[in-house]
Amino acid sequence: xxxxxxxxxxxxxxxxxxxxxxxxxxxxxxxxxxxxxxxxxxxxxxxxxxxxxxxxxxxxxxxxxxxxxxxxxxxxxxxxxxxxxxxxxxxxxxxxxxxxxxxxxxxxxxxxxxxxxxxxxxxxxxxxxxxxxxxxxxxxxxxxxxxxxxxxxxxxxxxxxxxxxx
Numbered sequence: 486x487x488x489x490x491x492x493x494x495x496x497x498x499x500x501x502x503x504x505x506x507x508x509x510x511x512x513x514x515x516x517x518x519x520x521x522x523x524x525x526x527x528x529x530x531x532x533x534x535x536x537x538x539x540x541x542x543x544x545x546x547x548x549x550x551x552x553x554x555x556x557x558x559x560x561x562x563x564x565x566x567x568x569x570x571x572x573x574x575x576x577x578x579x580x581x582x583x584x585x586x587x588x589x590x591x592x593x594x595x596x597x598x599x600x601x602x603x604x605x606x607x608x609x610x611x612x613x614x615x616x617x618x619x620x621x622x623x624x625x626x627x628x629x630x631x632x633x634x635x636x637x638x639x640x641x642x643x644x645x646x647x648x649x650x651x
Contacts, residue, residue: 499629501562503646504596505639506543506570506617507535513636514618519574522618527569529631530620531646533639538603541641542594543619544568544648551590555581558588558600559622564650567623572603574614583607596642627651 505511512532517523522532542560549567550559556576560568572584583604588594608615621628633646 499564499650501544501564501566501648501650502596502644503631503633503648504541504543505533505641505643505645506541506600506619507533507539508537508641509533509535509617509639511633511636511639511645512616513633514620517574517616517618518614519618522571522620525620525624527571527618527620528622528624529628530569530618531631531633532616532618534616535603535605538605539599539641540570540572540601540603540617542596542598542600543570545595546593548588548590548592548594548600551586551588552577553581554579555584555586555601558586560594562648564627565623566621566627566648566650569618569620569622570600571618571620572601572615573608574616576608576613579607579611579613583611583613596644621648
Protein backbone atom coordinates (compact mmCIF):
# COMPACT_ATOMS: atom_id res chain seq x y z
CA UNK A 486 0.00 0.00 0.00
CA UNK A 487 1.15 3.49 -0.80
CA UNK A 488 -0.05 6.01 1.74
CA UNK A 489 0.28 9.19 -0.30
CA UNK A 490 -1.25 11.48 2.27
CA UNK A 491 -2.47 10.76 5.78
CA UNK A 492 -3.24 12.48 9.03
CA UNK A 493 -3.40 8.98 10.56
CA UNK A 494 -6.94 8.60 11.90
CA UNK A 495 -9.03 5.48 11.44
CA UNK A 496 -12.77 5.67 10.76
CA UNK A 497 -14.34 3.43 8.09
CA UNK A 498 -17.55 5.50 7.88
CA UNK A 499 -15.51 8.38 6.49
CA UNK A 500 -14.09 6.38 3.56
CA UNK A 501 -14.73 6.46 -0.17
CA UNK A 502 -13.37 3.72 -2.41
CA UNK A 503 -11.19 4.96 -5.23
CA UNK A 504 -11.24 3.36 -8.70
CA UNK A 505 -9.05 3.53 -11.79
CA UNK A 506 -10.43 6.05 -14.30
CA UNK A 507 -8.87 4.21 -17.24
CA UNK A 508 -6.84 1.23 -18.26
CA UNK A 509 -3.15 2.05 -18.04
CA UNK A 510 -0.21 2.77 -15.75
CA UNK A 511 -1.10 4.15 -12.32
CA UNK A 512 1.18 7.06 -11.36
CA UNK A 513 1.72 9.23 -8.33
CA UNK A 514 1.19 12.94 -8.90
CA UNK A 515 4.94 13.52 -8.53
CA UNK A 516 5.37 11.55 -11.79
CA UNK A 517 3.17 13.99 -13.75
CA UNK A 518 5.15 16.44 -15.89
CA UNK A 519 2.92 19.46 -15.11
CA UNK A 520 4.06 21.20 -11.87
CA UNK A 521 0.52 22.39 -11.09
CA UNK A 522 -0.37 18.73 -10.53
CA UNK A 523 3.00 17.24 -9.50
CA UNK A 524 3.42 19.85 -6.76
CA UNK A 525 -0.17 19.18 -5.66
CA UNK A 526 -1.34 22.75 -6.19
CA UNK A 527 -4.72 21.32 -7.25
CA UNK A 528 -4.78 18.86 -4.34
CA UNK A 529 -3.81 15.29 -3.51
CA UNK A 530 -4.43 12.64 -6.14
CA UNK A 531 -3.00 10.30 -8.72
CA UNK A 532 -2.74 9.93 -12.49
CA UNK A 533 -3.13 7.21 -15.08
CA UNK A 534 -1.21 7.04 -18.36
CA UNK A 535 -4.04 5.54 -20.46
CA UNK A 536 -3.73 2.74 -23.00
CA UNK A 537 -7.13 3.58 -24.52
CA UNK A 538 -9.42 6.59 -24.55
CA UNK A 539 -12.23 5.39 -22.29
CA UNK A 540 -12.48 7.48 -19.10
CA UNK A 541 -14.57 6.34 -16.12
CA UNK A 542 -15.53 7.81 -12.76
CA UNK A 543 -13.03 7.24 -9.92
CA UNK A 544 -15.80 7.49 -7.30
CA UNK A 545 -19.51 7.10 -6.60
CA UNK A 546 -21.15 10.52 -6.50
CA UNK A 547 -22.35 13.12 -8.95
CA UNK A 548 -21.07 15.31 -11.78
CA UNK A 549 -20.85 18.90 -10.56
CA UNK A 550 -19.24 20.59 -13.56
CA UNK A 551 -18.06 20.04 -17.10
CA UNK A 552 -15.41 22.43 -18.37
CA UNK A 553 -16.42 24.24 -21.60
CA UNK A 554 -13.33 22.85 -23.34
CA UNK A 555 -14.37 19.32 -22.29
CA UNK A 556 -10.89 18.46 -21.00
CA UNK A 557 -11.99 18.22 -17.36
CA UNK A 558 -14.93 17.38 -15.13
CA UNK A 559 -15.77 18.15 -11.52
CA UNK A 560 -17.24 15.37 -9.38
CA UNK A 561 -18.35 15.18 -5.75
CA UNK A 562 -18.57 12.21 -3.39
CA UNK A 563 -21.48 11.80 -0.95
CA UNK A 564 -19.01 12.71 1.82
CA UNK A 565 -18.22 16.06 0.17
CA UNK A 566 -14.86 15.40 -1.47
CA UNK A 567 -14.51 17.45 -4.66
CA UNK A 568 -12.74 15.53 -7.42
CA UNK A 569 -11.22 16.95 -10.60
CA UNK A 570 -10.78 14.54 -13.52
CA UNK A 571 -8.39 16.31 -15.90
CA UNK A 572 -7.75 14.65 -19.27
CA UNK A 573 -4.32 15.28 -20.76
CA UNK A 574 -1.83 18.06 -20.11
CA UNK A 575 -2.04 21.45 -21.81
CA UNK A 576 -5.19 20.29 -23.57
CA UNK A 577 -7.36 23.35 -22.88
CA UNK A 578 -6.01 24.97 -26.05
CA UNK A 579 -7.43 22.10 -28.14
CA UNK A 580 -10.91 23.54 -27.46
CA UNK A 581 -12.53 20.18 -26.79
CA UNK A 582 -11.64 18.55 -30.13
CA UNK A 583 -10.15 15.29 -28.77
CA UNK A 584 -12.82 14.81 -26.09
CA UNK A 585 -16.39 13.57 -26.00
CA UNK A 586 -18.20 13.98 -22.68
CA UNK A 587 -20.77 11.23 -22.04
CA UNK A 588 -22.40 12.55 -18.83
CA UNK A 589 -24.30 15.68 -17.79
CA UNK A 590 -23.98 18.07 -14.86
CA UNK A 591 -26.01 16.84 -11.91
CA UNK A 592 -25.90 13.21 -13.08
CA UNK A 593 -25.38 10.51 -10.45
CA UNK A 594 -22.35 8.36 -11.26
CA UNK A 595 -20.70 5.12 -10.20
CA UNK A 596 -17.18 3.82 -10.91
CA UNK A 597 -18.52 1.92 -13.92
CA UNK A 598 -19.99 5.14 -15.38
CA UNK A 599 -18.05 6.15 -18.47
CA UNK A 600 -17.46 9.90 -18.25
CA UNK A 601 -15.73 10.59 -21.54
CA UNK A 602 -13.84 9.41 -24.58
CA UNK A 603 -10.38 10.79 -25.38
CA UNK A 604 -8.92 10.60 -28.88
CA UNK A 605 -5.41 9.48 -27.95
CA UNK A 606 -4.17 9.62 -31.55
CA UNK A 607 -5.28 13.26 -31.82
CA UNK A 608 -3.47 14.09 -28.57
CA UNK A 609 -0.33 12.39 -29.89
CA UNK A 610 -0.61 14.28 -33.20
CA UNK A 611 -0.81 17.53 -31.20
CA UNK A 612 2.19 16.43 -29.05
CA UNK A 613 0.06 16.45 -25.88
CA UNK A 614 0.53 14.11 -22.93
CA UNK A 615 -2.57 11.96 -22.43
CA UNK A 616 -2.15 11.45 -18.66
CA UNK A 617 -5.48 11.58 -16.81
CA UNK A 618 -5.11 13.35 -13.49
CA UNK A 619 -7.49 12.81 -10.58
CA UNK A 620 -7.13 15.45 -7.87
CA UNK A 621 -9.09 16.08 -4.66
CA UNK A 622 -9.43 19.85 -4.98
CA UNK A 623 -10.62 20.37 -1.41
CA UNK A 624 -7.83 18.20 0.08
CA UNK A 625 -6.78 20.82 2.63
CA UNK A 626 -10.28 21.21 4.06
CA UNK A 627 -11.71 17.68 3.77
CA UNK A 628 -9.11 14.98 3.07
CA UNK A 629 -7.57 12.94 5.87
CA UNK A 630 -5.82 10.38 3.66
CA UNK A 631 -5.44 9.07 0.14
CA UNK A 632 -4.11 5.52 -0.02
CA UNK A 633 -3.31 3.66 -3.24
CA UNK A 634 -3.10 -0.12 -2.99
CA UNK A 635 -0.61 -0.59 -5.83
CA UNK A 636 1.30 1.38 -8.44
CA UNK A 637 1.13 -0.88 -11.49
CA UNK A 638 -0.84 -1.35 -14.70
CA UNK A 639 -4.54 -1.18 -13.82
CA UNK A 640 -7.85 -1.89 -15.52
CA UNK A 641 -10.62 0.68 -15.72
CA UNK A 642 -13.03 0.46 -12.76
CA UNK A 643 -10.53 -1.57 -10.70
CA UNK A 644 -10.49 -0.58 -7.01
CA UNK A 645 -7.09 1.02 -6.47
CA UNK A 646 -7.40 2.54 -3.01
CA UNK A 647 -9.48 4.76 -0.77
CA UNK A 648 -10.05 8.30 0.36
CA UNK A 649 -10.85 9.22 3.96
CA UNK A 650 -12.38 12.50 4.99
CA UNK A 651 -11.54 14.37 8.17
